[in-house]
Amino acid sequence: MNQKNDKWDELLVKTCGLTSPGMVKSLLSIKECETLLALISKANGNFAKANKPFNGLKIFKDRRQDNSQNERFVNDPPHDNEALTTWYKRFFQGEAFGLIMNFLEVYENEIVEEMAIHVAPLLEKRGTPWAGLSTLFFMGDYGYTPFGVHRDSPGEDGILFHLGPATKIFYIWETDVYNKLTNHAESYHNVEEILHAATPYILEPGDAISFPDDMYHVANTEEFSVSLVLDYRRGAKNTIKERLIKEMLKVNIENNSLLEHVDESELLSALDFQKESEAAVTRLKLRLGSNGGFDKKSRITPFTIDLAGTYKLKAPFRLNVINQQENKVLVFSRGHEIFTRQSSFLVEVIESLNSGESLNLPTLNIEFVPDSPSMTVFEFIIKLGETDVLEKV
Ligand SMILES: [Fe+2]
Numbered sequence: 001m002n003q004k005n006d007k008w009d010e011l012l013v014k015t016c017g018l019t020s021p022g023m024v025k026s027l028l029s030i031k032e033c034e035t036l037l038a039l040i041s042k043a044n045g046n047f048a049k050a051n052k053p054f055n056g057l058k059i060f061k062d063r064r065q066d067n068s069q070n071e072r073f074v075n076d077p078p079h080d081n082e083a084l085t086t087w088y089k090r091f092f093q094g095e096a097f098g099l100i101m102n103f104l105e106v107y108e109n110e111i112v113e114e115m116a117i118h119v120a121p122l123l124e125k126r127g128t129p130w131a132g133l134s135t136l137f138f139m140g141d142y143g144y145t146p147f148g149v150h151r152d153s154p155g156e157d158g159i160l161f162h163l164g165p166a167t168k169i170f171y172i173w174e175t176d177v178y179n180k181l182t183n184h185a186e187s188y189h190n191v192e193e194i195l196h197a198a199t200p201y202i203l204e205p206g207d208a209i210s211f212p213d214d215m216y217h218v219a220n221t222e223e224f225s226v227s228l229v230l231d232y233r234r235g236a237k238n239t240i241k242e243r244l245i246k247e248m249l250k251v252n253i254e255n256n257s258l259l260e261h262v263d264e265s266e267l268l269s270a271l272d273f274q275k276e277s278e279a280a281v282t283r284l285k286l287r288l289g290s291n292g293g294f295d296k297k298s299r300i301t302p303f304t305i306d307l308a309g310t311y312k313l314k315a316p317f318r319l320n321v322i323n324q325q326e327n328k329v330l331v332f333s334r335g336h337e338i339f340t341r342q343s344s345f346l347v348e349v350i351e352s353l354n355s356g357e358s359l360n361l362p363t364l365n366i367e368f369v370p371d372s373p374s375m376t377v378f379e380f381i382i383k384l385g386e387t388d389v390l391e392k393v
Helices: 004-012 029-051 069-075 084-092 109-126 174-183 193-195 237-248 264-271 273-290 346-354 372-388
Strands: 022-024 057-061 095-103 133-140 157-163 167-172 199-203 208-211 217-221 226-231 309-314 317-323 326-331 335-342 390-392
Touching: 004 109, 004 208, 029 069, 029 084, 029 095, 029 109, 029 157, 029 226, 057 069, 057 237, 084 217, 109 133, 109 157, 109 226, 174 193, 208 226, 237 309, 264 273, 273 326, 309 346, 317 346, 326 372, 335 372, 346 372, 372 390
Parallel strands: none
Antiparallel strands: 022 208, 057 095, 095 133, 133 226, 157 208, 157 226, 167 199, 167 217, 309 390, 317 326, 326 335
């Protein structure tokens, strides 16, 4: 962990606090890269099983986006425990390809579990961005990025973790140099023509690179490789306002009586606007904080409680509590909201889980009496389990 902490310090120094391009060697170990590669393969399988529209999936064949491949992908994703290096050979049969998938965390909880640990030191140093963290990944043997030299969406400062197996070269241009060379082109396909003016960064498995969202860049991977991007999403002001408004509508949800006529000057105070917008900020902070900084809540998973078992919270997630009216509490767990009855027993359980202690269920002496404090705790633990925040010790 300390070593990881030093690597993040190194990246922050090299990038002047993520405001200029920079890279660090071996932010992830080879073993961590292998774990993430296996999880990405699993996420791809889950994506196919979800059988939703092809949200966030882009497949390029012979350097062109080919939507007909999406259907094939959903019908023939990586099998359980099949390595991506085996799958892509079977699927693309030697043809140059590229594949991008956004919001990877929606398809596999373990990716968030893994990445939240890696990124925790960065969040401690820089804080959590208000639009939360997200992940996407690229894989392929496409040579230069199929859509040419480009820049990313505003506010999406990415940290790219290269997972290998092959080396990838990243090229970044100073904005004024790029504009002069391309006459302000939005993207540029004759990559080699302007390559002389770029700074190359050679990424081996485990290396990480970060650059500001407004810088033009392109990657080159001649042989098969995979990179995972962690989006550190600052979010445009309107995006954050929208999130806060959503949270605000949940503050004091029961107090929704008809508004008596008030003058314009009294409307905001009659709606408790100031107080409730502050409560919305707290809610957003606690929601993201419960989920390692990630925006998308975990996938709900079936959970069978073992009454003889011992459980603890998966690091670095936390249970964040807001007291509600009428003896109720709201607990955020991996982005989900759990409402339950307040009791000193419940507070004790939450505090011990948050401090990293293990919870041995037999020692709780649960009495299966409806509405009893121990029954509340029992029901609460089941709900926690479904949010995939618990691990068995
Ligand atoms: Fe990009």
